[in-house]
């Protein structure tokens with residue numbers, strides 16, 4: 120009996136910490152942009168996603184596409200999120216198109232944790248990729264342990280059904 124009680128107490132403690140981690144979305148910059156309490160140069164939004172300009176652009180055009188639901192990072196995605204990610208990519212392409220960016224000279228991808236400065240999933244859409252600085256190229260170098268392309272992320276998600 121004592122043992123069971125101990126377990127229940129632990130479970131409560133665990134769910135409490137889980138909840139407080141979920142609450143951290145209240146302090147999340149991107150959640151604030153989504154609710155309108157933080158400013159951003161918004162390019163597009165619907166009920167599911169929002170796209171805005173990165174405040175520190177790595178090239179002439181640098182858009183972030185963000186799901187409105189707070190998702191911590193790319194590792195939290197699974198097969199059920201494939202259509203969401205595909206929609207984010209389509210959105211990034213169409214926004215870059217509206218900005219007259221060269222769609223053949225782009226870099227799209229996600230940070231891999233813990234190398235995500237903002238802990239809310241965001242797709243980086245950068246164009247022209249060829250005008251990125253050495254440092255930016257390093258930060259957004261595809262398929263490193265700090266940055267993944269969309270294709271690699273989708274493969275990972277498909278394996279997590």
Ligand SMILES: [Zn+2]
Pocket residue numbers: 144147148149150151189190238239
């Ligand atoms: Zn958030």
Ligand SMILES: [Zn+2]
Pocket residue numbers: 230235236237241243
């Ligand atoms: Zn980022």
